[in-house]
Amino acid sequence: MTRLPTLYLSHGAPTLPIDPTLPSAEFASLSTQLPRPRAVLMLSAHWGTAQPVASTSDAPETIHDFYGFPRQLYEIQYPAPGAPDVARQVAALLGEHGIATATQPHGLDHGAWVPMLLLFPEADVPVAQLSIQPRMDPAHHFRVGRALRALKDEGVMVIGSGQITHNLRAADFSARPEDADPRVTEFTDWFESKLAARDIDALLDYRAQAPHGVLMHPTDEHLLPVFSALGAADDDFTLSIQSLGTYQRSLAMTNYVFGNA
Template sequence: MALAVSDCQQLQDNQFRFGLFIKQRCGSILPVTELLTAPYGRVPVMNRLPSLFLSHGAPTLPIDPSLPSAEFGALSAQLPRPEAVLMLSAHWGTAQPVVSTSTAPDTIHDFYGFPRQLYEIQYPAPGAPDVAQRAAVLLGDSGIRTDAQPHGLDHGAWVPMLLMFPDADVPVAQLSIQPHLDAGHHFRVGRALRSLREQGVMVIGSGQITHNLRAADFSARPEDADPRVAEFTDWFEARLAARDIDALLDYRRQAPHAVLMHPTDEHLLPVFAALGAADDDYLLTIQSLGTYQRSLAMTNYVFRTA
């Protein structure tokens, strides 16, 4: 089933009635059952890989059946398999970019008060120090000073990796974000890393498309979402579809309810790195997984080669 552009908003407004849909460029919309046969999933790995932004949700995503964990695997199955991943997580922030050089990164349980079984999860993926080194060189060539340290994988990294690559057989390196710097800085970081996509490396930003924990209601149902969440995400996704980079980088001034959706913007900064790593004429795929706890939208973006 494919829907015209004019039907996009209606479907978005009724996403819970229709179930999970993946929206390609907001005009060609496929249910998951059709997406499983979509041809772009068969692209050879050595072609330019897509860059991704993932809303990693709560740490309980791997163990809570009420959360959309399986959809991450469905998305991964339709993407070319990377030789390695370079991950930028909202949960590792430093004054300047730092690459992780660990050959066997630890699984960091950087959260408190959750069920014991969550702390028992290990994600023993190999590190990718060679990717970290290449990233540092590319950033340096772009005038962005970078440090290195043997950092482990925080939950913003290992939770989506576990759901997308459960066998832990894809090497992964992390690159820190700079919470005190703006969207433009992170876009430039992504732009410096763009050529990694031609070398079998998938650049992934992991955060949350809306993230205001003070406004969250942990007893709310998905249909109880604050309508302002959709107003913000609709604006953001329309600008992504139009490739309106200037407006996106100025989102805190231009987007409706921007400061409410992101009182601090560390959970949105990774999307700008993924956007910077994308081609100028990228094709956008939107995987909308609903809004949880009233204010936390779960949406993933794939920036593919045209």
């Protein structure tokens, strides 16, 4: 079986599937460049728990966990089958690495179903979700990814879903693309240079080392999934970057693929 890459996706606003000004087509383009997985394990910024929880739903519901958006968005359903076998394997792998993990049924929040809808619009790839731990640090999430490395040799694609910069207080929803805060690029350039150098220690310490790290992520639940995707990647991963632009002045969208050397 082909060894799969791991991914980190910036899932953007919930309106990504219905707003033609947002880069939904680029997700479809990315999908054509990826090997098809047997199943997906999704770590979304929008499901946080004190300890890891893996969803064992056979048919996860589509959770519309947002308010005040167009009715069309609430009518979207993503009826992909669940992957309870993957969830149980995830719990076992994490347990073997000393990370206590629970299992329970859980639906797909928009950080999970929005990118799945764009990557696999036929909803024919089984998906399990693993929660993140917002009160724990990048190193914890990296260890979670390390424990899950075996999955990518078994046809399971590990995908972290968040946002490469996520400061909603600094966002200006009337801003034009050319109004992007230059500090966004300073942060993403630093982050991507450390990814390219595979400087894991610096990345895990991004809040102290990255320019404007705390400004870009006042709380870091939208960045934590990237560390699990990194952890699950090979030590000598290849890096592919899909830059989708900066929206609302401070919200950058970039997708990373950690491939096999």
